[in-house]
Amino acid sequence: MKGLLESVIRGLGNGSVYALLALGFVIIYKATRVISFAQPALMLAGGVAVSYLAAVTGFYPAVLLSALLIAGVALVVERVAIRPMVGRPVFVVAIITLGIDVVVRVVVNGFIGRDVRQVGDPWGFTQVSLGPLVVQSRWLAMMLVTAVLVALLFAFFRYTRYGLAMRAAAFDQEIALAQGVSVGAVFALSWGLAGFLAAIAGMFVGTGQGIEQMTWVIALKALPAIIVGGLDSLGGAVVGGLVVGVVESLFQSYQGEFAPWLGQNFAVVSPYVVMLIVLLVRPYGLFGTREVERV
Amino acid sequence: MTDTRSAASAAPDIPAGRSRKVRGRPLLYTSYAQDMALLDTRAKRVSTLVLVVLAFGLSVLLQDRSLEVLAGAYVLAIGAIGLNIVTGYAGQVSLGHAFFVAIGAYTAAALSGPVDGENLGYGIAELWIWLPAAGLVAAAAGVLVAPLATRLRGLYLAVVTLGLVFLGEHIFKEWQELTGGPGVGREAAVPQLFGVRLDQDGPLGTKEQLLYTLMLALLIVFAVAARNLARSRIGRAFAAIRDRDIAAAVIGVPLTRYKVLAFGISSFYAGCAGGLLYTISGYVEPGSFNLLLSVQFIAMVLIGGVATVSGAIAGALFISLLQPVTRSLPALVPFISGDTTQTPNVFQVETVLYGLLIVLFLIFEPRGLFGLWIRVRNYWKSWPFSY
């Protein structure tokens, strides 16, 4: 039981990082109807930026600065490569984001060099006891920060003018335009937010073990998460991320013991299996909007 | 492909006799058969013939290493045509193409592999046996997956098929008897046609010349078959589903059956491409069938032109030749360092260029190479009044 709960907490910790990434995907999707494959590169860039800035400004200011920096990078990318493609087929835009991913990643790799870069986080592998449970403090930090960010984000969408504008544009771009919402600004804002969240996620991915050139692969975990949650649901992204994290963690702990016939390391693909099962029952994910079909 | 024959039988009441063309009026059609013909104008017939002759001629003109790159491009083109059937014609975006390519590659490799080798093998090296088998096994997998796919649309379908790639990668990495395992790999299929090994230099030409000619011939076969399929009843059903699936259902197109068919045919092409692709390097490693390969196929279709066979071919050539071209470009810019410790160095520029060229191309011509061709053609059609 103790082991199980500890596995779940580890899953929730990693899952909240996936949730941050998934939120970025969903925000961009809601605004532009495109899945941005540039998120992995932005995540990597965020972690690397923290690792450079932490030595100069200290850890916490570095995280904020890097998140803003990556948000800036995302804004530039959006303006240069995505804005001209408004109204083009979404898959063409998706391929463009993939091209951007390659470009950004090569540049970031130049900064990573050949070493494992440390983000200089205060958590390391320190552990805290929660009653009988022993858990790593960084998992708690991940959960806490994600919870705060998600709350802020939801408040932003709910209570601010810009949040309202984004919701309006996501609902119907033309009507939003007619009401005086600058849809271009909404696109930019969504990319900026996604970049911001990706950078925070990148920092968390780097805690403990550091950042290598191959770290970007972790961002792909967000893909099953957004499908499980539903592509256009912010809450779904959070739930999806957590589900993926927990499922993966449980498979890591118990699959070797209870289901060895699935092969070594089934945990890596377990999120996709969950995704398939969820989709068999609910074709639009857990919280996705069902498309209304009219003839 | 049995579907090509149904093209003729699908329209039995159309008079086939009065198909005489009026000279000098290439766009005047006097019968339906003319309108639907594969090559409906004289210009197309001539240019296609010239292109095919030229393409075969290249095998004696180009160096071996260029032939090898082109042979690879032709095989990828077969795969891209397959993806175009499900994604371009039937409108079901699939990121799972690499999975079907892998199935084809391993079916072919297992069938033609040595019986008592390190990996699974049945010793049937004849191309005409393992190639259709590779296609059929992949097609069967496609048909199995399709019922799930018919429930989903758009990006959901794309990500789910992506999940297929990850699951497939897991299976292929684990099934070491078949694949050799990651980082190890196994010998690929042996291309042998009626006792002649095509992957060895022989009296008919060098290995590369033989493979090039084989791949080109197969590409033509597959391309014509796909084109025929597209203009048949099945092709029209696909287009109806792509444009509006509910409307298609209303006019009597059985959605599930045609979506399953689209996945099956597409996977058949993917399987054949997989079987052939690795005969060139002679080696296949399970790590190759990843997201990147799927994405490359999607990129080929989008860059070439959605729902056109020639577009898929052009797109495959574009993507395959992009790497060699980006490799030679930095050499023209002398100030970039070849020293790997410096940033930027030629290798980084090379990789960045690859991404950038794809981005720029799609930004400036979202309809792809086919769109570019349409523009050029229209310019000259209306010359000298083109503006």
Next chain:
Amino acid sequence: MKSRSATGFIAIVALLSACGVFRGDDQGGEGAAAQAPGVTAEPCPSAVDTKKGCIYLGTVSDLTSGPFAALAVPITDAQKAFWARVNKAGGIGGKYEVDVTRYVKDNKYNPEVHRQVYNEIKDQVLGLAQTLGSPTTAAIIGDLKANNIVAAPASWTSAWEFEDVIIETGSNYCVEAMNSVDYAMDTYKPKSVMAVHLAGDYGADAAAGAKFAAERNGLKFTSVETPTGATEQGRAITEITKNKPDLVILTTGPADAATIVGQTAAAGYKGRFIGTGPTWNPALLQSPAAPALKALYEQSAPGRPWDADTPGHKAMRDALPGVTPNDGYTSGWAWAYPLKAALDQMVAGGDVSRKGLLAAVKTLKTVDYEGMLPPEAGNYADATGASVFRQTLINKVDDKATTGVTTVKDFFVGPTAQAHTFDGPCYTKL
């Protein structure tokens, strides 16, 4: 239809012709019809002595976006520095200089790309100074053999012990793991061994070695395959903390190793870790796992680290001023010696050609590594299991050392490796 792609096709053909790829225009290199491929009477592009001819060697490595880029770049650099030093010291037999800078290609760790770039350079080079990776090299091995092209690999898998044209240096992972277990038997007296490894030619090779050694020493052996990626190590960590093996043989990347060691130590695990060469990176000393690594971890290695006091190491340090030290440099530098020995032998023998080089390789029973490795590491006279070099060493973490490790046990052969007969790649026997 094909006709519609005419424009693109013609443009591409035009471009190809611009790059000079038509049949028959340069099969033998520039103006050197009588010379062997990759050998010219003209001096090298950056020649020290313009009176000497030039031998071109190719490099195909993972230079930008592949998983081994962090290791491949220093390897490639070290080899450039190595050959520059050889040229400065009079070149090969006083007749030739060696160029490894002109034909350097990026394989992106993809077998198909590897083969393409190899084809692009193969007519211009005498041999390959580096071909990185096992599956990638496997994609060209047939061609290497058919054309007698000698190549130095950048990987330590046991598969290369059985190829004539591949001149590997240092022990393979299989031997390294055997020796690690034997070393632990002497030092820590473990009762159980767990191999935590990546899949394939790297991880499984070492795990198989650990298994052989465990069987010989009568230890309980378990193996856990783990994927790459720091968040994916949960299973490995659980297995270690649950089963509490006395010894863990690690074959992963450096960040994975840090995660595993750091987290298991934090969870109270007290056993020993011995990781293969690539599990270490000096930057791990700054990581939160550093205390755990210092307490529990040792690194097995096929060669001495950067700081070692041998003429070879000193020459390397002098030739690479101002770099961030990394044992990728050390490996790259050491890997170049056999090729130099073979080239010397070839020029001395007079047959300057691929066949001559291969013949020269087959006469090599020892290679002068300037102390970096024992001379018998360079035995290529018989490319069978018998010639496998079986000495490795053990390093421990040391913050004062430049690359973070110092040697605790110098080159040794454990009883398992000594007695083992190699009759095929180890990873097939896991």
